[in-house]
Amino acid sequence: MNTPTWILILATTITLFLAACSGKKSTEINLGEALAGDLQLESCTVKIGKEKHAADCGLLALPENRADEKSRLITLPITRIKATGDNPAEPIFYLEGGPGMSNMHAKPPAKLLENHDFIMVGYRGVDGSVKLDCPEVAQAIKGDGVDVLSETSLAGMSTAMRQCASRLQADGVDLNGYTIQEVIGDMEAARSALGYEQINLFSFSYGTRVAQLYANQYPERIHRSAMVGVNPPGRFVWEPDMVDAQFEYYAQLYAQRENPETTDLTQMMFDISHNMPKRWLFFKIDPGKAKSVSFAMLFHRSTAAMVFDAWLAAENGDPSGLALMSFAYDFIMPNMSIYGEFFSKGVSADYDPNRDYYSDMEPQDSIIGAPMSKLIWGSATDAEGVTWPTTLMPEDYRQVQPSDVETLLVSGNIDFSTPAEFATEELLPALSNGKQVILSEMGHVNDVMTLQPEATERLLSHFFATGEVDDSLYTYEPMNFEAKMGFPFLAKILFGFTFLGVPLIIFGIWRFINKIKSKGKK
Numbered sequence: 370m371n372t373p374t375w376i377l378i379l380a381t382t383i384t385l386f387l388a389a390c391s392g393k394k395s396t397e398i399n400l401g402e403a404l405a406g407d408l409q410l411e412s413c414t415v416k417i418g419k420e421k422h423a424a425d426c427g428l429l430a431l432p433e434n435r436a437d438e439k440s441r442l443i444t445l446p447i448t449r450i451k452a453t454g455d456n457p458a459e460p461i462f463y464l465e466g467g468p469g470m471s472n473m474h475a476k477p478p479a480k481l482l483e484n485h486d487f488i489m490v491g492y493r494g495v496d497g498s499v500k501l502d503c504p505e506v507a508q509a510i511k512g513d514g515v516d517v518l519s520e521t522s523l524a525g526m527s528t529a530m531r532q533c534a535s536r537l538q539a540d541g542v543d544l545n546g547y548t549i550q551e552v553i554g555d556m557e558a559a560r561s562a563l564g565y566e567q568i569n570l571f572s573f574s575y576g577t578r579v580a581q582l583y584a585n586q587y588p589e590r591i592h593r594s595a596m597v598g599v600n601p602p603g604r605f606v607w608e609p610d611m612v613d614a615q616f617e618y619y620a621q622l623y624a625q626r627e628n629p630e631t632t633d634l635t636q637m638m639f640d641i642s643h644n645m646p647k648r649w650l651f652f653k654i655d656p657g658k659a660k661s662v663s664f665a666m667l668f669h670r671s672t673a674a675m676v677f678d679a680w681l682a683a684e685n686g687d688p689s690g691l692a693l694m695s696f697a698y699d700f701i702m703p704n705m706s707i708y709g710e711f712f713s714k715g716v717s718a719d720y721d722p723n724r725d726y727y728s729d730m731e732p733q734d735s736i737i738g739a740p741m742s743k744l745i746w747g748s749a750t751d752a753e754g755v756t757w758p759t760t761l762m763p764e765d766y767r768q769v770q771p772s773d774v775e776t777l778l779v780s781g782n783i784d785f786s787t788p789a790e791f792a793t794e795e796l797l798p799a800l801s802n803g804k805q806v807i808l809s810e811m812g813h814v815n816d817v818m819t820l821q822p823e824a825t826e827r828l829l830s831h832f833f834a835t836g837e838v839d840d841s842l843y844t845y846e847p848m849n850f851e852a853k854m855g856f857p858f859l860a861k862i863l864f865g866f867t868f869l870g871v872p873l874i875i876f877g878i879w880r881f882i883n884k885i886k887s888k889g890k891k
Contacts, residue, residue: 397428398428398430398444400430400441400442400443400444400498403430403442404430405430405431405432405442405558406429406430406431406558406562407429407562408427408428408429408430408447408559409427409428410425410426410427410447410449411425411426411427412424412425412426413425413426413448415448415450417450417476417479418476420479422450422451422453422482423450423451424448424449424451425447425448425451426446426447426448426449427446427447428444428445428446428447429444429445429447429490429555429558429562430442430444431443431444431445431554431555431558432546433542433543433546434545434546434551435551436545437543437546440543441541441543443493443497443498443499443546444497444498445490445491445492445493445496445497445498445555446473446490446491446496446497447488447489447490447491447559448473448488448489449486449487449488449563450477450482450486450487450488450489451486452482452483452485452486452487453479453482453483454483454484456484457484457485457486458484458485458833458834459485459567459568459569459592459593459833460485460486460487460488460563460568460569461477461481461485461486461487461488461568461570461571461833462488462490462556462559462560462568462569462570462571463475463477463487463488463489463571463572463576464556464570464571464572464573464576464579464580465492465573465574465575465576466573466574466575466576466598466814467492467495467574467576467706467711467714468492468575468706468711468713468714468715469495469705469706469707469708469710469711469714470492470495470575470707471491471492471495471496472490472491472492472495472496472576473489473491473496474489475489477571478822478825478826478829478830479826480826480827480829481571481826481829481830481833483830484830484833484834485569485833488559488568490555490556490559492552492710493547493551493552493555493710494547494707494709494710494713494714495707495710499542500707500709501537501544501547501708501709501713502707502708502709503529503530503533503707503708503709503712504533505530505533505536506526506529506530506533506708507703507704507708508529508703509522509525509526509528509529510526510529510702510703510708510744511698511699511702511703512525512655512657512658513525514653514655515655516655516656516657517655517657517658517661517698517744518656518657518660518661518731518740518743518744518747519657520727522657523727523743523744523747523748524748526744526747526748527748527749527750527751527756528751530708530748530749530756530757531751531756531757533708533709534709534712534756534757534758537709538758544709544713544757544758544759545717545759545760547709547710547713547714547759548713548714548717548759548760548762549578549579549582549714549717549718549762549766550582550762550766552579552714553579553582553586553587556579556583557583557587557590560590566590567589567590567591567592568590568591568592569591569592569593569594569595569833570583570584570591570593570594570595570596571594571595571829572594572595572596572597573596573597573598574597574598574600574786574787574813574814575600575605575714576596577596577597577598577599577600577787578600578601578605578718580594580596581596581601581602581769581772584772584774584776585766585770585772588772588773588774591774592775593774593775593776593777593832593833594774594775594776594777595776595777595779595829595832595833596776596777596778596779596792597779597814597817597818598779598780598781598784598786598787598813598814598817599778599779599780599787599789599791599792599796600787600791601769601792601795601796602718602719602766602767602768602769602795603719603767603768604719604787604791604795605715605718605719606719606726606739606742606746607664607741607785607786608739608742609729609730609731609732609735609738609739609742610735611788611790611791612664612735612737612738612739612785613735613736615667615783615785615788616634616635616638616736617635618782619634619673619677619783619848620633620634620635622810622847622848622850623677623850626850630681630684630685631681631684634677635736637680637681637684638680638736638737640684641680641683641684642656642660642736642737645659645691646683646688646691648688648692649687649688649689649691649692649860650689650692650864652692652695652696653692653695654688654691654692655695655698657740657743657744658694658695658698658699659691659692659695659698660737660738660740661702661740661741661744662694662695662697662698663676663679663694663737663740664737664739664740664741664785665701665741666694667785667812668784668785668786668812668813668815669812669813669815669816670810670811670812670816670820670848670849673783673785673812674848674849674850674851674852675852675855675856677850677852678690678852678855678856678857679691679693679694679855679856679857682855682856682857687857689856689857689860689861689864690855690856690857690859690860691856692860693856693857693859693863694856711745712749712757712759713757713759715745716749716755716757716759717759717761717762718762718767719767720746720749720755722750722754726742726743726746726747726749726750727747730742730743730746731743769796770799771799771800771801772799772800772801772802772803773802774800774802775802775836776800776803776804777803777804777805777806777828777829777832777838778792778796778797778800778804778805778806779805779806779808779817779825780793780805780806780807780808780817781807781808781810781811781812781813781816781817782807782808782809782810782811783810783811783812783848784811784812784813785812785813786812786813787813789805789807792805793805793807802836806838806840808843809845810846810847810848820846821842821843821844821846823842824842827839827840827841827842828840828842828843
């Protein structure tokens with residue numbers, strides 16, 4: 370997607386690592402003749418940074434719904450990056466975040482590849498022969514043009530969810546085949562087809578939920594499991610009280626600055642949120658869009674600084690940053706996820722039919738509420754009931770279960786997406802061989818993996834090799850609230866180019882043409 374720089378900055382909140390797989394592609398599996406579990410692999414190369422790695426690339430045939438004996442087969446891509454060392458230990462299976470994101474673009478640290486094959490199995494509904502794309506939702510998620518979190522906007526989302534589900538079912542898709550249980554079945558089928566007795570799991574965000582259930586269902590198959598940005602059962606829903614608590618912590622950090630621009634960061638956010646400016650110049654500000662983009666950018670510390678910069682500017686009478694975030698929403702949100710897969714996995718795992726998400730996600734005394742929860746979960750029910758017809762997973766799978774698997778939990782203490790407190794209080798007590806590392810002033814997955822990469826590489830490689838924690842390379846980095854290119858600045862640059870630069874270019878072209886004409890007449 371070709372986007373301006375400022376949109377790419379936003380996209381970093383939801384984008385992880387990219388790698389390119391090149392070389393000889395595997396042939397297609399003939400689903401009319403294939404059996405479940407059939408695997409076709411061919412040699413290929415995978416480029417990570419400047420290095421090329423030997424790999425196997427192929428396709429795996431699997432049932433769409435394992436609970437249905439007559440279920441059709443689907444295919445998923447699979448890539449095995451081969452270990453660079455001579456005596457590799459247990460392989461590492463990768464589980465990306467999401468839901469709604471590909472599982473085929475990991476960039477494993479070099480230290481992990483020294484001793485382990487690295488396996489990527491595509492996520493069903495995103496990477497394989499069936500893609501649960503929802504253009505209806507991508508359009509509806511832009512809202513009613515006034516407030517994307519209004520009842521009218523969410524009603525449009527509900528309608529779009531129903532329309533997409535009906536269309537997919539009419540095309541022969543069994544939506545009950547796109548749950549976390551089925552993803553675990555895919556990983557098991559890949560493990561078996563590749564001939565591994567035991568495997569390690571390396572998971573991010575949503576992928577940590579898959580890892581937890583995988584370890585519960587197949588403990589004998591899991592050697593060790595490392596989770597980054599841990600998401601316990603029930604936590605696909607962001608809660609307003611936790612969002613408020615995280616703002617309070619940021620306020621404490623902000624108050625430690627020299628010459629802070631406001632004496633109470635949380636009160637400033639509350640005041641702006643509940644009295645959102647309606648426009649900047651002649652650009653309308655959609656309050657729900659400004660809040661939703663702000664929330665997504667709070668996942669990581671670098672983009673969080675941009676959020677506070679924009680809101681502080683609004684307090685001082687300059688809402689240009691909020692206007693730009695409101696505008697950017699329409700470029701980011703429609704393409705953020707494969708929404709059918711997102712709903713199938715999210716609703717089947719964490720939906721509570723007895724909850725009023727519309728009211729719960731934006732209480733009057735909350736700072737900004739939980740805007741992304743209101744957007745997604747507030748539209749999951751309408752007058753007819755649940756708008757996405759996927760059966761809930763069994764209750765046991767929707768609750769924390771005890772596990773003896775050696776498990777490492779890695780969390781940032783300012784992670785708005787997967788707060789460390791939930792992992793500490795809800796999951797860790799159930800892990801008899803669990804360990805947690807909480808990294809100060811770090812946010813979600815991208816912070817953990819990129820801010821101090823050598824320390825994270827040491828932590829992960831040492832854990833997979835020994836089961837022990839070595840976080841000795843981490844050093845404390847205070848939160849930096851400086852936004853070198855904040856949204857107010859970017860908004861004025863964009864405005865200047867659009868309304869001054871373009872006319873000047875047109876004028877210049879006009880002058881140039883006239884000069885040519887004048888010369889032609891002489």
